[in-house]
Amino acid sequence: MGQDTGNHNGANGASVAENSAQDGLARRLTEEEFDRYSRQMIVPGMGKQGQLRLINSRVLIIGAGGLGCPAAQYIAGAGVGTIGIVDGDVVEMSNLHRQVGHATSRIGMKKVDSLISHLRGLNPLPTYIAHPFHLTPQNAADIISQYDLVMDCTDNPATRYLISDVCVLLCRPLVSAASVQKSGQLIVLNCPPTPQGLVDGKYAPCYRCCFRKPPPPSSMVSCGEAGIMGPVVGMMGVAQAGEAIKILASALHIPSQNTENGPERNLQQPTLLIYTYDLDSAVGPYSFRALKMGGRKKNCFACGENSTLTLEGIKAGNPNYEQFCSIPTASCNLPPEERITAAAYHAAKEKGELPEHILLDTREKEHFSFGSIDGAVNLPFGKFLMKAAAVKRGGGSARDILPPEVVDTDAPIFVVCRRGLDSQETVAKLKELGLDKGGKRKIMDIAGGMKAWKEEVDPSFPFI
């Protein structure tokens, strides 16, 4: 295979773990271990053997945020022997509503150090290893090869594909969760681990078998931008720990020496858990859906039969994860004459140089509710786009979807959004709808959105 650490049968972490697990499974529990883990050891299916497997296991948690914090708490509490944590960020105030392994007193500290100090308080017995930097194509294999199981608690698609690819090549099971706004996903991948290229039989899928290509960046929102409810991401992190503990306690993470039927024998139905929590209907139920997923795909780029993916290639920048996840989209760039800076708009308005005009603010109503420029009318972007598409498709007029004062006058329109992208698209759509009256009416974008407004005009503006 030409990989220095990728051979599932070689002298790599997996077989080391297997050997040490064999040795460790024969020993007695210490008095403290017996006491500390007693309540979970008496659960049917766990027992002393399950506990010793946990103690002899090494788990890597990538990301010490909203998923990583709750996941790590239960992994540490359960007594997993070695716990590595990867994260390059520092703790911020806005993390604390959901990242429950940090603390107000540790704002500014590296997240890995903050979380490990919390975990030591919970359980001093495991060995904690800090990797205080982000996972990269260059360091991924070196780090992941030191562990038996990986938990993807990251926050971006490029790292998700990287982690999955390296886990395939190193034969490591991957417990992957993700969450944004009001919903979460959880899936166990590559478990039991199966060498790349084996497709004759039913094997577990990798991330690419489920999500072949990443969404366009414009539709991809981060927790920082879209928001996230603490309990939603917390629920997913906790469920993730549950799956990891189950895999380790039952030794499903150890690649079978007998690849003929080993992995297949242990294959559970691959399942994608979806959690939806609907804030809009306070009385509506939450929902969990367990979706039956397919197995490994024959033509998968990473684990399929003709895959050319290698650890050396990944390290050398092939595939290029950043590029793969940032396919350019049809984001529009307005010409300079249709744009005005926030500072220039403000100055002109103050001096009375602006004619009577309409100011549309296209942020979502939650953002708008914290504050807006005087006189702004809220026109949430998502709904506007949909309605504009409906008009374009089915006829109807701009009058049906815009406030009358916008349609019935010739007053210039200014559009502002959060960071200056949606507003440009809105200007283009308004022109499509004929609101520029053949060029007679000016429609302008306020460049850089409310972020620029805060930076250039009003530093006290409550921008989220």
Next chain:
Amino acid sequence: MTTKPPKGHFNILYFASAGSYTSKNVEALPAPLPLRKLFATLEERYQGFRASVLDHSLVTINLTYVDVPGEDAAEEAEEIVIQEGDEVAIIPPVSSG
């Protein structure tokens, strides 16, 4: 979260960004509908939906993953057809955490 679809319809659930794009969690569409026509049908209702959401989403019918064939796929005897009363889900990947 969902009620039974009306006669001659199936329910389609929109998760994560699919829900934001359509401003809906669920709606009922006319059945039967060949699976390979699903994306085109949705694109007609929500312009740009395909490129922004559908092309990278996974699809389930009655809680089970299905591969969506290309529209130009030849009509086959074993073609999957969405039936009255089915529950289809559009599930885009979520990345944050």
